Amino acid sequence: MSIFYDSALVLRDIASLILPRTCLACGRTLLENEGCVCLACRYNMPLTDFAKRR
Numbered sequence: 001m002s003i004f005y006d007s008a009l010v011l012r013d014i015a016s017l018i019l020p021r022t023c024l025a026c027g028r029t030l031l032e033n034e035g036c037v038c039l040a041c042r043y044n045m046p047l048t049d050f051a052k053r054r
C-alpha cells in the first residue's frame with residue numbers, strides 16, 4: 001500500500017462521517033463493501049432471471 005492509497009482511504013472515511021453513503025432503496029447507511037444497494041435489499045429483491053433469457 002502506498003501512502004497515497006492510505007491517504008485516499010482516510011479522506012474517504014472522513015467524508016463518510018459528514019456525508020455517509022446510503023442505500024438507494026431503503027436509505028440505510030451502506031457498509032464499506034456494499035455498492036448502491038444494501039445487502040438486505042439485495043437479498044429481498046425478487047429475481048427476474050433476465051440473464052437466462054435469449
Ligand SMILES: [Zn+2]
Binds near residue numbers: 023025028038040
Ligand atoms: Zn437497503
